[in-house]
Amino acid sequence: MASVASAIDARGVSKVFRGAGQDEVRALDHVSVAIRENEFFTLLGPSGCGKTTLLRLIAGFDFPTEGEILLYGDDIAMLPPYKRPVNTVFQNYALFPHMTVAQNIGFGLEMLGKPKDEIAGRVAEMLRLVRMEELKDRRTSQISGGQQQRVALARALAPRPKVLLLDEPLSALDYKLRKDMQIELKRLQHETGITFIFVTHDQEEALTMSDRIAVMSKGRILQIGSPRDIYERPAERFVANFIGETNMLKGKLGKVSKDLADVTLHAGPKLKATVPETLPASGEVTVVIRPEHARIAPGGKTAGLLKGELENIVFFGTDTHFHVKLNDGSPFIVRQQNASSEAPGLSIGSQVSIAVAENSARVLKD
């Protein structure tokens, strides 16, 4: 970490928008994040959490109120956008409507003063990369949303930026196209070796595509980590809730040894849960259990298991969700794959017991 400079290093960056009168919006609140070279880094968070604002500060459209932003070790906070080796794929693509596809892609190179034949060569290469060769002379108003998306990508990649910023580039596409583009994006990132900073509020998209994810809420970064980290070891309630479906159970913290703790759930059994570095102070804690880490069985006899009443069964194609109301009244969801032959013969309203996989429970920080 010490010797190699990060591609982007934001240090204590805050952004305050001042509206008319007294009201001000703190869109970013002391955000610090180091993004490595060649990384597919995702900013994930709900609407209004400051994702676009952070991208705009990196791109140079806005200036931070506080803090600094380094690009490979150099402070760029005061550099105008046209002097930053950073390009953006805008949320609405922002293609130039008065230019053709090829002219759009070549625009950045032209502005950099590259010779004509070099521009032509690179535009052709980019058209190939995003598979848009046949449409190069079309107006951007005459191509579909997915095609526009690819032109926007090609346009931003053509000048070979050090960092590519993508602001929810897939949100306007339908489900199928979106899946295709996700794969395409990964391929492009791999082939070009450019650092991608990707913004989304779709947790599934973030999990499948990213090397690392930063989960944001209300202008702050709550947790940074690999998809697996974030999913399996959420540090806070917000993260656990935001990423994937989850069960939260209250319990009493018992003996803690290293990174495992005994927790006695109010719903009954005692289990071992992994703990974050900073433990909650009080004995009252919340434990998260992912639905797929639990198994459901008929009957309420077996000791040491969660027990409750089966309220609903939802079929999802690849798996089935069982909605259970535990004995202490709290809801619990179990997800089981349909492929497994052990399709439990369960009926709604029957008593069930739930087993939780070992060490899959996690104590939350708050």
Next chain:
Amino acid sequence: MSNAEAVAKKFRERDIFGRWLLSFPALFVIFIAAVGPLFVMLLYSFMVKGDYGDVKYWQFSGDGWFSVFFQRDIFDDTVSVADAHLLILWRSIRLAAMTTVLTLFFGFPTAYFIATRPEGKRELWLFLITIPFWTNILIRTFAIQETIRNEGVFNTVLMKLGIISSPIQIMFTDTAVLLGMVYVYLPLMVLPVYASLEKLDFRLVEAGYDLYAPRLQVLWRIILPLTKPGIIAGSILVFIPAIGAYVTPRVLGGGKNMMLGNLIELQFGQGRNWPLGAALSITLMIIVTVALLFYVRNASKSGAGHGH
């Protein structure tokens, strides 16, 4: 014919009648107020001039048109080119074109400034721009005269400051006419340009900056092409009244710096040559039409316009 069909037919008929009725105001304006007078002018331009103005009705001659371009010597009847007319024609075209360019030069930044104000504050600025409209053009023109004449504010201040020792002669020059026209027609440029700037997606401007275009390039390659409809509309709105301007050249240009409007007025007044006046009016219209066709075609070609 079934009952339903009969009803449908009746409705159709009533519909057609209704449509004609609704078109009446438009047709009235087009024929009575636009095509009609034009036709009358065309007719007059081919009639023989009356001795005390007016025309001799239904006596036709090409004299009116002839004297637009040529003059006959009173003494020996030799024909020569009417260079006074051509000079005025040329001055009109030149001053109108320069007015258009200058209003664009000053009007565009003004419109840009207004369009980039916060949403609630733009109306106020637009309102301020239109304030001069409330005052009669004659009064505004006299105000300019007061400012620029030899004993006016401008010269007095410069002389008091010792920058000049004798007043600069601005009145009764083309510069004075130009100044007056730019001032009077500026709002006509600002408003349509503002209208298209306001619709401009400023994210495209950001995209330009993002792709290494410095300010001037963004203006040249992105903002100007995308606001071309407004620029064309503004240019038309300024050029047409400018080339036919009457009050401004009359007050600020004096008798020596006539423009077409003044020449035409002269023919219908003191000159008592209505056919020539009518022919000159139509010449003016032709110039405007040709200039516009040329301008619009070129403008849409160079920027390669954008489809909808």
